[in-house]
Amino acid sequence: MNQPLPFGPGRTGRASHAGRSDLAEVMDKVAHGDKQAFSSLYDALAPMVFGIVVRVVRDRSQSEEVTQEVMIDLWRQAARYRPDQGSVAAWAATIAHRRAVDRVRSAQASADREQAQAARAHQTAFDEVSEQVETRLESEQVRRCMRGLTELQRQAVTLAYYRGLTYREVAEALRTPLPTIKTRMRDGLIRLRDCMGVTT
Known part of the structure; x- marks a missing residue:
């Protein structure tokens, strides 16, 4: 109840x-x-x-x-x-x-x-x-390391990795032979890796 x-x-x-x-x-x-x-x-x-x-x-x-x-x-x-x-x-x-x-x-x-x-x-x-x-720290470090590249290396890396162009498209954009672009890109990436302390 x-x-x-x-x-x-x-x-x-x-x-x-x-x-x-x-x-x-x-x-x-x-x-x-x-x-x-x-x-x-x-x-x-x-x-x-x-x-x-x-x-x-x-x-x-x-x-x-x-x-x-x-x-x-x-x-x-x-x-x-x-x-x-x-x-x-x-x-x-x-x-x-x-x-x-x-x-x-x-x-x-x-x-x-x-x-x-x-x-x-x-x-x-x-x-x-x-x-x-x-x-932000990484982007600042990248910019600092990019300044250590040659002009051609910096342009090639920027076109390939920030704008998504292929090696051939980079070569055409910079009016540079493809083998030269490949060499500069390889050397530029090695310098970036060493500058940023990236291990492989």
């Missing part, structure tokens, strides 16, 4: 405290929708529930929220209570501990997700910056 909570969070009810020996009878009345009985149940169990929860959650504000959730569970699930399976207090303590553990796990999972997202964002940004820096 699911009942709406008879009063909002924070209200402790006006009923007198019920003794533990009376809680089974009180719970039976709660199961039948007795709001006054629930006020008594709340007064009797809420302090104990809060004590259990706060030892697990270790945050007063969240513990108060979890305590309210537990009391709502007791109100809505009152019909499920079985006296032969334990006392009302023990049943409430079990629910309280389970709710507290769930809250901690939920909070930890949320924190883990945020940390993972932050780590991914940081790594992505780092990779992008590293790639840009590396590309």
Whole structure:
């Protein structure tokens, strides 16, 4: 039997405290929708529930929220209570501990997700910056090494590797015999390799 909570969070009810020996009878009345009985149940169990929860959650504000959730569970699930399976207090303590553990796990999972997202964002940004820096450094090194080539070598390498021309097209563009272009290209690439520290 699911009942709406008879009063909002924070209200402790006006009923007198019920003794533990009376809680089974009180719970039976709660199961039948007795709001006054629930006020008594709340007064009797809420302090104990809060004590259990706060030892697990270790945050007063969240513990108060979890305590309210537990009391709502007791109100809505009152019909499920079985006296032969334990006392009302023990049943409430079990629910309280389970709710507290769930809250901690939920909070930890949320924190883990945020940390993972932050780590991914940081790594992505780092990779992008590293790639840009590396590309820029390499391009500057290439330009510096290119300045060490002869004019013909520099022109031939530029046409072949930056514009995608074949050796024959390079020879035609520079009006230079093909064998000469091949020789200058080979020598130019060797000088570039040595200048940039590339190993083969």
